[in-house]
Amino acid sequence: MKSINNTILLEDERVDGADKVNGKAKYTAEHSLPNMAYAVFVTSTIAKGSIKNLDTSKALTMPGVLDIIYYANCPAVPGYNPVAAERPKNVSEWRGYKVLYDNKVRFFGQPIALVLADSFENANAAVRFVKAEYEIEKFETNFDKARLDAANLKSPINYKRGVEKKYKELPNFVEAEYNIPIEVHNAMELFATIAYWEGDDKITLYDKTQGPKSTQSTVARTFGLADKNVRVIAENVGGGFGSGLRSWPHVAAACIAAKKINRPVKLVLTRPQMFTMVGYRPQSWQKVGIGADAAGNFIGISHEAISNTSKYEDFREGIVEASKFLYACENVDTKYSILPLDVSTPIWMRGPGEATGCFALESAIDELSYKLKMDPIQLRIKNFTAVNPENKLPFSDINIKDCYAYGMEKIGWKNRPTVPGSLKENGMLIGYGMSVGVFGAGKGAASVRIVLSNDGKLLLECAVSDMGPGTMTSMSIIASDAMQMPIQKIKFKLGDSDLPPGPSQGGSGTTSTVGSAVDLACKTLQQKLKEMAIQFAPAFAGSTADAMEVKNEMVISKSNANTKIDITALLKLANQEKIDLTIASNGKTAAQLKFTSNSFSSHYVKLAVNPTNGSIKILNVVTTGDAGKIISPKTARSQMIGGVVGGIGMALTEKVEFDHASGQITNASFGAYHVPLHSQIPPTDVWFVNKPDVNMNEIGAKGIGEIALIGFAAAVANAVYNATGKRVRDLPITPEKLGYKTTKA
């Protein structure tokens, strides 16, 4: 087991932190190019239909307006051609709706034209003079209504082991329905793309994306370009939470516009457009049945789910997955269908489907614990399994019971009333709740370039991005640890598709995937240094690599610490300016595939409910992570706290509201869609098991981005029940749902 040498990590601040506090870090829209034009979308004011006529004549005469692109004048984009046989070999059809391509309207707020002008003010002013006449068609945006008709449901996927609906036969069972509304990522940075054609078949994009390589590939395949002729730069990403995991239509629009007017084009979405153009967590309905024997052993779990998608694209996620394997249970059946509506397409939002599913599962287990008169933590311990019951593989590591022990102690679980609604402090109803989260821990392929210069500086490069977790910092720590050299001498570069290929930042995979590649690159470099020492340093002549180690910026003999050479001296001796290697790291090895790997979390909430008005105040949170070795304790703690904040929003405040008569979202702003604020945030204690998962990957580290949020909303709902005796199964939990009337303005 390796440990981070604290003497070389005196500064544990983010390596890219200084530029973020002094305003120097540049985000997508902050780049500027000569002769750049500004683009603003005109959006549809109906939910479904076609545009009979789009009048751009007035807008085109407005000052500074360069062009207005829409279906009647949109250049033919190779990837827009639906006929496969007519598309060139290197072109794939654009996924999703083809922006500016036809006169169809698929959802309220869909871009229908793009105004280009010489300034933002001129573009924005012209937008309101573009007039559309529509042929309106019948539409449906009401999930709650549409899901009741089975004919509307699509693509059910069923799973069964043992007996279906077994839970109903058991002496103790819970059967309940859970509803979660649409939630929107709402990263602080607005989505933006700056597109610049450097030639007929060469384009550079500054783009807000979680995957520079993925965007590069999408743009290349849409416009029929060689990958190497598409450069995507995303140096700093101002939050993503999943919304940047694909190239949305605005990216294509910026490319089309830049080509059509032959100028660089900057397109920045507005906050309301962030609600309709870059995905969201789909609305869901779930039904969970769970039954146990008298001793509390789970005997049957059934989990049904429906989540919405758009009419033009299917989207599904892992809503029912955790129910299949998180606890020991012989009889499990799941059923998951999607419900197409006349809305835009959803995408994974932090914790994705697992956060949705664990809200239901972890709430149901809490309900069952009251029926069984068992402590909910003891009930979970009772049903612990070290082997994944779905695929029968052992977990590479699971220490969730250590999390329970820490969380119980730290939140003061012993004070939890066994009778709901029976504890008061300072006139407030007090409740305690907990829950568990789980997410798959993967390891994919990535390449890393490693360059050691003869001034002793180490550069690592990978085309991954960083939307905030601190990737540069954790990768620098991994390199520092592997090389046993000061982090100050290491630079990790990311956010550019020209760098060696790396994954999109998502699914809690960056640390494992890119970290393993960084580790491998460092080890390869060390091997190279040893070989060079043998060849060029007389002291090592005839020695073998096994008898040597690289640390403290030296190659050293293991048997005699006095036999050593500085790596900078070695490079000079070998007459090399630098060692420059690009290393490819693969997915899991055969040995690693003998296990199944997950990160686990558990969350503990103490909250107060005001008995006179039902307002909920979270007083304390403890959150724990079982995710292998924690590479960067400081940023990892921040990430867990961030998950709690996101979870508080999911539990208490966040909900997209529709006017189903028009199909319009009515609260598309921070003023009306409520994300958590400073004063809603309780003191949060973060704890990690911090034990390397040696079966998972070489660095023993798993991701935490998702587990930080997964399950959290259930801990709140369980605590609300504990405080009030009222079980709320529909998020967000508001005073109305606790039976309190709110005054209407």
Next chain:
Amino acid sequence: MKPCTSHDGRRGFLKKSASIAALYLTPSSLVKAFAVDSVIPTPIAKEKLAITINGKLMNLEIDARTTLLNLLREDLAYTGTKKGCEMGQCGACTIHINGKRTKSCIQLALNNQNNKITTIEGLSDGEKLHPMQAAFLKNDAFQCGYCTSGQIMSAVACVREGNAKNRKSIQTYMDTNICRCGAYQNIVDAIEEVAKTGVKI
């Protein structure tokens, strides 16, 4: 009007768009801009603005519709001030106008005649971080960094206003600034730390 249905592959896209592009290379000043329609406003004449930004007096000629935020970001390249909502709801664009914290996205630039503006770039003394910036860095009071400039400008004001008395007071007076990554706890830690030193900031 016919929908665009022709597909002539990559070459077609590239060639056609290049020839169309030539039409639009006419300098914008030559484009006939004054339509007769009475609804359309006459082109906005450039207006004079004298404004001091981070201690530097600037005499500018600007579009009257320009917000202070867009003036800073688009015209003057002070990109440290962030655009998060353009509705005065998120606080990412917070700057100081004559020492008072203000959301620059809902301020017309022209309303700031002779005003003194401080942005995040003007907070630090050269390369040395301002104590609040240093405290944010030390306490890891951000993740993605996008709301950070606004949080720091609000935080400095919060301390100067005397509203950083305790955690609750800090939270209340920082509710002006949204952080979607959820760094709130560390932000309050940073502000509390600076406030406790009693150093004039």
